[in-house]
Amino acid sequence: MKNPFLYIAFLLVGLGAYNAKAVEPTTEGIAFFEKSVRPLFAKHCYKCHSSSKGEDKGGLVLDSQAGWMDGGDSGPAVIPGKITESILIEAIEQKDPDFAMPPKYKLSSSEIENLKKWVSMGAPDPRDGTPVKPAPSKINIAEGRKFWSFQPARSSTLPNVKDKNWVNDPIDRYILDKQASKKLVPVADADRATLIRRVTYDVVGLPPTPQEIRDFVNDPATVQVALEKAVNRLLDSKHFGERWGRHWLDIVRYGESVGRTRNYPFPFAWKYRDYVIDSFNNDKRYNQFVTEQLAGDLLESKDNSQSDEQHVATGFLAMGSMDLNERDKEKFQLDVIDDQIDVTGRAFMALTTGCARCHDHKFDPIPTTDYYAMAGIFKSTNTLSGYENRQGGGNKLNRNTLISLSNNRVTTVATKPVKPSQPSAREIKLQGQIAKLKKEVKSLTDKLKAFRKKAASKQMKLSANEQKQFNPQRTQQRIKQIRNQVKRLEKQIGNLSNNRNNEPIISGNLAMGARDAQNISKCKVRIRGDVDNRGAEVPRGVPQVLTDGTQPDLPAKSSGRLELALWMTEPSHPLTSRVMVNRVWHHLFGNGIVRTVDNFGYSGERPSHPKLLDHLALRFTGDMNWSIKNLIRTIVMSHSYRLGSQHNENNYAVDPDNTLLWRANVRRLEAEALRDAMMSVAGTLNLDPAKGSLVQNLKAGEVGKNGGMQFLKSFNHRSVYLPIVRNYVPEFLQIFDFAEPSSVIGRRDVTTVSTQALFLLNDRFVIDQSNATAKRLLSDERLENQEERIAGAYLLAFGRTPSGSELSEFRKFLDEAIKNGQAPEVAFSGFIQALFASAEFRYAL
Structure with a gap:
């Protein structure tokens, strides 16, 4: 077909009544459109579909939102949120060679995926009306410098508060001052068992051991002194860098493969990972x-x-x-x-x-x-x-x-350069078959076009014999059959070629x-x-x-x-120190002082405590001398960090989102902390740093075509050392909202979906850790009876002892399971799995 866009116009007739309405664009949606979609339209489409250039083949223009919403002569080119119903997507996929856009070549796989993603996002498009020629910039730099985050941090007088005994650090003055302005009263402090579990997860990403819990709970010193000792011990641990290094790897889009169209491995990316971990451990x-x-x-x-x-x-x-x-x-x-x-x-x-x-x-x-x-x-x-x-x-x-x-x-x-190895005899034979099939397709296509041309001509009429001998429907089916056969053969050649080139990745x-x-x-x-x-x-x-x-x-x-x-990194820079202080605050309190941790611009949120943010930024670059450990120590030693998470009706009525921090936020553990915690409880976690990366074991070639990542099952080191191969992130991490390794992610999503519950009930890894924990407790000679083993499980999993009712219920559960024929190990493993699946295990209170 000479003009596929006329074909689009005809197809759109049936969609004319559909109301193609784009979603209200979000900041993320606009950013994606501007980065991945607008440049694509400009490069590939505007030549033939731009109102500003006077080109609207098929009645379609793509240089405005109205253009694709109106579509061709009779309807929209894109149905927001519906990939399969969007004519634009059908055209760029070029499954039908007679209906292909652009007509002379095909977009790259990543470009096609970007357009699909854009449509699935609801086709966010900030453009309105018909575009005009670019005008000179209207940005007023001098006016822009007045925005809060573009001005250097300013020192402020410490607020005067009524309850000075409550204050452990100037941080508390700023927190109390904001609460007082809304007549809020902070809740009581968390108990010691809760506090040691919280701070241990926050600083090293692991559960405290039973001995560490006992030492902290029974320490005769004040809670402030006991906490200081615990915090110093945790900051000196090698596991500190593993925890906080992983936070940083989220931000810098750490991945161990290329991703996108050709997902080749990065076999040396792990050296950067180890550099980050060491930097945090050494307090660089x-x-x-x-x-x-x-x-x-x-x-x-x-x-x-x-x-x-x-x-x-x-x-x-x-x-x-x-x-x-x-x-x-x-x-x-x-x-x-x-x-x-x-x-x-x-x-x-x-x-x-x-x-x-x-x-x-x-x-x-x-x-x-x-x-x-x-x-x-x-x-x-x-x-x-x-x-x-x-x-x-x-x-x-x-x-x-x-x-x-x-x-x-x-x-x-x-x-x-290493010369590529020569194709095998099998590859050469398959290539010959493909050439023959393509030749047949060309012949059939030519015959089909000639038949249709003659059938549509007024001057030339088909004879009865021609109509009888040539069946266009069967010809189309044969063409489709051959194309599918060619695809299968090409896939075989690809696999043979990949196996031939699957030498180990270069080392050194x-x-x-x-x-x-x-x-x-x-x-x-x-x-x-x-x-x-x-x-x-x-x-x-x-x-x-x-x-x-x-x-x-x-x-x-x-x-x-x-x-x-x-x-x-000049101390006077308006953003660098503020941004890092805010990132640390986010990980310790569950929300940043600026909640949009990756966006301090106009479209980001404003700080809940602007003076506190500036106060910490100035201390960070001043007496803390840019020390991350000193910053963390200062924040967790504040009274505000020690609060309990209990509900208060009066406070909630005024501040339901806890923006002013009248209580501690209940925070779900990240995927890595959950996996590490299960293995720690089970006694199966190897706390030594992993050497290198499993990605080094992959053969050369695209991930997925070079043997995959089957060796993950036996990996027992901390989760920070798991291979982060783009598009092949380990399932446990994916299920629990791991950061997308191709994007800057300072704040992970936190979802609660059925797949998480099903995973905790059925996954082999979870079952294995439950079995190992049961074996660990049943073989511990210090635990003399069922009650002590149940209490031991609670201490390992939750950092506390069970209540009387909890002890009674689980003892009854175990007795009945054993009575009904289950082996003690099996019954106890089921009990452990129930603890792993509970909200209390997954959340830090």
Whole structure:
């Protein structure tokens, strides 16, 4: 068909009565549209479907919301939320070659997936009306600097409170002052057993041992003194870095594979993971931590070890998800840069800088020129992930695109590319079959077109013999059958090729990271994000709204990453210290002082306690000297942290969301803490750090086609060491809301769904841990009877002893199960599994 869009118009006739209405766009929806959908439309669709260019083939325009809502001549091109009913999706999938869009080529797999995701999200689209030509930026930088988060933190006079004896730290003064303004009264403190369980999970992510509980509960010192001893012990534990390092890995979109269209493994990503864990354990100052991740390769070092550590830190820039199928090398580079701008802005500054790629930021005072000023810094950087795009040889892990760590020098290993092995005889035979089948398809298609053309012609009429000998319906069925057969054969060839190339992943003292490019250059603005539509060249720099009008001085012969990091970690920077303080607060209280922990811009929430946030930010960069451990110690030693979680009707009526912290928030344990807790209770957890990563055991090739991750079942180390392969995250983690490893996630979702309950009842891992716990308690000679074993289970799982009624009920349950023929081990395992499935086990009170 010459014009598939006319076909769309005819198909839309039947949908004319449907009310295609896009959802009210959320901040996340708009960000996704601006980053992934608008640039796609601009690159592939506007040439033929843009009202501003006077092109509306098939009556369809895509450069406005109204365009796709009205669709072609008679109806919408997209049905929000309904992928299968959206003609646009049907066209881009090109399952019917006569109905394909774009007509001359096919979008990449990632582009198709992005459009599907956009439709499933409800097709959020901030555009309204017919677009006009780009106008000069209307952003007022001077006015933008007046926004609270773009101003430096300010010191304030400590509030005067009535109950001075309640105050353990100035934090408590700010909390009490806000509560008093609403006539709220904080609830009573948590009991010691609850407090030691809470603080142990918060600091190290593990349940306290029975002995640690007894020591804390029975400590004759005041609760404040006893808590200080416990906190210091926990902060000195090697498990502290495993807990807080995992929080950081969420933020920096840590993953051990490429993801997207070609999901190849990152066999050296674990070195960055270990760097993060060690940094938290060693209490590396946060300003140094930030600087090493952005520019570790540009820092001086005292020895080989420090040099390697700093270079591994730059893996932060290299482990984003990439589309290796992207043929356009420049677009591939700009997409990598976009990921780096996004993660740098959101991780360190909670600023959605990536939203200014295609146009000025819709909410924050960040013009497109600021985006491309930062892009120049990363354009002047070589990203060494191990892979390049398809045109650059992205189908194979390449030593030339990794860092070699040795002799205080960081160089790429000069090796000749490995020649691909030759196809086997079986592959050659299958390729021959495919060629024959494709030839038959072409012949049948030509005959079908000729038949239809003659049938539709007024001058030429089909003879009765022609109509009898040629059946168009059977021909179409045969064409479909051949195409399916070709797909099966191609899959066989793919598997054979993959097995042939499944040599072990390259090894050596290698790492992912970044280094300065040989060519230090500025970046040109890409109008509407279109890689081929170049605008003015922009000097390298940082967002203007965060400066006093003076840009950092970036050297002509260096990328500027070091200067970017030093500017970002200036104590006077308005965002860096506030954002990190807020992240720590979020993990200790369940909500940040700014609840939108990854967004401090106009579309984010305002701080509940702005003066407290500034007070802590100034202390963090001042007397705490950027120490994360000192910050955590200070917060958990406040009286506000010690509160119980009990309900208070009067307080609830005034502050139902507990924004003013009149009680402790009840918080569900993260997936990793749940898994680790089960294994800790069962005595099956290996507390030694895992060496390397299971990803190193994978053979070369795409994950899923190279043997998969079957060896997870026997992995007994802490969950932070589990392999985080994109699209193959371990099931336990997925079920309990693990962070998406391709995105910046400072605040995980917390869902309660039936699959979680079913998992806790039926999963083999949960059953195995229940069995191991039962065996552990039944074989403990110190426990002389059933009551003591039940009490021991409660202490391990909940950190407390059972009440009289609980003891009685479970004793009755066990006695009846054994009476009905169950072995004691089986009955006790069922009892343990019930504890694991309970809310009390899953939540920290």
